[in-house]
Amino acid sequence: MNRSVKGSLVTLLTWVLVLAFFFPVFWMILNGFKPESVASSVHPKLFFSPSTEGYQLAMDRGMKGYLLNSLTASVTATIIAVVLAIPAAYALSIRRVKNVENALSFFISTRFMPLAAVVLPLFMILKTLGLLDNIYMLAVVYGAVNLPVAVWMMRSFFLEVPFEIIEACRVDGAGLGREIFRVALPLVLPGVASAALITFIFSWNEYFLATLLTSSAARTTPPFLGSFVDGRGQFLAVLSAAATIAALPVIIAGWVAQKQLVRGLSMGAIK
Amino acid sequence: MSVRELDAVEAKVATEPRRVNKKELWSARGLLLPAVIFLILLTQVPFVVTIVYSSLKWNLLYPNDRGFTGFDNYKSALTSGDLWPSIVATVLITAFSVILSVLIGMLFAILLDRDFRGRAIARTLMITPFLVMPAAASLIWKYSMFDTNIGILNWLSRALHLPVVSWSTEHPMLSVVIVLTWQFTPFMMLILLAGLQGQDKGILEAAQVDGAGTWRTFTWITLPHLRMYIEIGVLLGAVIILQVFDPIAILTKGTGGTKTLAYLLYERAFIGLDVGQAAAYGVVTVILTIIVATVALRTLFKVFMAGGSR
Numbered sequence: 001m002n003r004s005v006k007g008s009l010v011t012l013l014t015w016v017l018v019l020a021f022f023f024p025v026f027w028m029i030l031n032g033f034k035p036e037s038v039a040s041s042v043h044p045k046l047f048f049s050p051s052t053e054g055y056q057l058a059m060d061r062g063m064k065g066y067l068l069n070s071l072t073a074s075v076t077a078t079i080i081a082v083v084l085a086i087p088a089a090y091a092l093s094i095r096r097v098k099n100v101e102n103a104l105s106f107f108i109s110t111r112f113m114p115l116a117a118v119v120l121p122l123f124m125i126l127k128t129l130g131l132l133d134n135i136y137m138l139a140v141v142y143g144a145v146n147l148p149v150a151v152w153m154m155r156s157f158f159l160e161v162p163f164e165i166i167e168a169c170r171v172d173g174a175g176l177g178r179e180i181f182r183v184a185l186p187l188v189l190p191g192v193a194s195a196a197l198i199t200f201i202f203s204w205n206e207y208f209l210a211t212l213l214t215s216s217a218a219r220t221t222p223p224f225l226g227s228f229v230d231g232r233g234q235f236l237a238v239l240s241a242a243a244t245i246a247a248l249p250v251i252i253a254g255w256v257a258q259k260q261l262v263r264g265l266s267m268g269a270i271k
Numbered sequence: 272m273s274v275r276e277l278d279a280v281e282a283k284v285a286t287e288p289r290r291v292n293k294k295e296l297w298s299a300r301g302l303l304l305p306a307v308i309f310l311i312l313l314t315q316v317p318f319v320v321t322i323v324y325s326s327l328k329w330n331l332l333y334p335n336d337r338g339f340t341g342f343d344n345y346k347s348a349l350t351s352g353d354l355w356p357s358i359v360a361t362v363l364i365t366a367f368s369v370i371l372s373v374l375i376g377m378l379f380a381i382l383l384d385r386d387f388r389g390r391a392i393a394r395t396l397m398i399t400p401f402l403v404m405p406a407a408a409s410l411i412w413k414y415s416m417f418d419t420n421i422g423i424l425n426w427l428s429r430a431l432h433l434p435v436v437s438w439s440t441e442h443p444m445l446s447v448v449i450v451l452t453w454q455f456t457p458f459m460m461l462i463l464l465a466g467l468q469g470q471d472k473g474i475l476e477a478a479q480v481d482g483a484g485t486w487r488t489f490t491w492i493t494l495p496h497l498r499m500y501i502e503i504g505v506l507l508g509a510v511i512i513l514q515v516f517d518p519i520a521i522l523t524k525g526t527g528g529t530k531t532l533a534y535l536l537y538e539r540a541f542i543g544l545d546v547g548q549a550a551a552y553g554v555v556t557v558i559l560t561i562i563v564a565t566v567a568l569r570t571l572f573k574v575f576m577a578g579g580s581r
Binding site for chain 2 (some may be wrong): 007010011013014015017018019021022023024025027028030031039040041042043044075084085087088090091092095096097103106107109110111113114115116117118119120121122124140141143144145147149151173176180201204205207208211214223225226228229236239240243244246247250251253254255258261262265266267269270271
């Protein structure tokens with residue numbers, strides 16, 4: 001077979017597979033714009049007169065409140081994780097503590113600890129303190145869950161800072177704060193972006209802890225979506241609209257920051 | 272152990288000896304401490320408390336009947352017949368989803384490593400399933416793909432004159448694995464694609480010139496090079512999927528052999544209100560995670576690599 005024909009066939013195959021893989025997302029977005037009777041029809045329709053009925057119904061169910069809670073929890077968790085991770089990662093890379101390896105194992109073992117192992121005491125303690133169904137408390141827990149990843153990732157970025165720069169800065173007699181925030185940090189801003197992106201994605205999408213640690217006032221979007229399972233009658237359009245809104249912030253963040261995504265997902269191991 | 276592996280991946284670990292004086296060491300500790308204390312408070316302490324809970328007879332329905340029972344919760348976990356099926360479900364769902372997403376992810380990584388028009392768009396579309404909120408993904412699959420009336424899969428079945436299948440009730444395990452594989456294939460693809468793009472093109476060309484076929488080049492050169500990337504993908508993917516809860520809660524509610532440990536614990540603690548028993552399941556989950564993250568993956572790789580380099 002001709003080489004270029006073979007090449008086009010592989011490209012065609014690639015597109016077919018990619019589009020098939022993407023189809024459920026496409027279908028979700030499309031269904032969100034269908035009138036309910038069209039979306040829940042046995043005969044799937046590709047062409048229809050679009051409607052925002054699904055979106056209105058989702059908002060009528062109070063989705064705005066859940067989205068705001070999700071936003072509060074994710075942003076707060078991201079700030080907590082990044083603010084704590086920067087100095088810790090600095091101490092594990094540039095200004096070395098003894099036993100760097102032990103500290104790193106501590107962080108990674110915490111990351112790999114199943115949430116199932118910690119959720120019961122958290123629930124009991126928060127219940128005793130009256131802090132269940134508190135959005136900031138959920139954010140604190142999310143911050144802790146994502147901190148180890150943020151530390152590992154920030155460290156991999158700090159390791160790339162040329163030590164001569166730090167040394168020159170010390171010779172100039174700059175203090176620790178200046179050394180970190182004025183000299184090193186501006187060089188690793190992509191690392192901060194990576195850490196923030198991953199923390200935000202995991203916090204926004206988290207379902208298990210959100211279901212257990214919140215009930216109404218602090219309810220976030222994933223458990224709200226989960227409540228559709230018990231729905232009756234036709235609800236595919238409103239479900240698709242709600243799922244689209246819920247998924248959109250993370251999809252856009254991930255699309256924009258694809259490069260940061262790989263490094264973040266691998267905890268900084270892959271550059 | 273995973274620490275060393277991941278550490279070895281770092282292109283260069285700064286090793287030059289640095290003059291460290293006492294004052295500097297203390298300030299470094301001061302930098303590290305807030306993160307460590309925060310984590311100890313929110314994860315290590317609760318885990319120790321979980322171990323304590325697991326030794327208690329404690330059901331919230333009977334608040335006065337509470338006391339130390341030693342290993343009774345573990346004994347009844349072993350004898351009640353819930354634990355073993357749950358471990359099997361967790362391990363099977365994790366193993367199938369990880370293996371499938373690595374294989375399919377590899378296929379997509381190879382396809383997207385080529386130069387073609389619109390590659391960036393194809394890559395962007397491909398990573399989307401991983402970004403979709405897991406609860407949303409499970410719902411979308413449950414209703415718009417698997418459903419007997421309005422699901423696309425059954426519309427396809429009808430169009431091809433095949434029997435209609437109620438996926439999430441007739442094949443609950445498969446349904447969960449499909450959704451997880453769909454979500455994690457992009458994850459594996461991204462990691463493997465980074466590996467493929469980090470390959471030395473000169474070596475590949477030399478292999479071509481020496482007359483090694485595409486398949487031999489792949490198994491002899493590319494696969495060993497990708498080994499580290501596959502390890503990272505499998506390790507991180509497995510540890511996340513071992514905790515899987517969302518698709519279970521939404522697709523099957525733990526029926527049909529899909530009651531993973533996370534779901535079992537949820538059921539026991541928050542529906543059955545048996546704190547002691549649920550805590551025992553939590554401890555078992557940790558032990559299982561440690562085993563899977565060390566032993567099983569290591570063995571898998573030995574087998575996989577021995578086969579690949581024959």
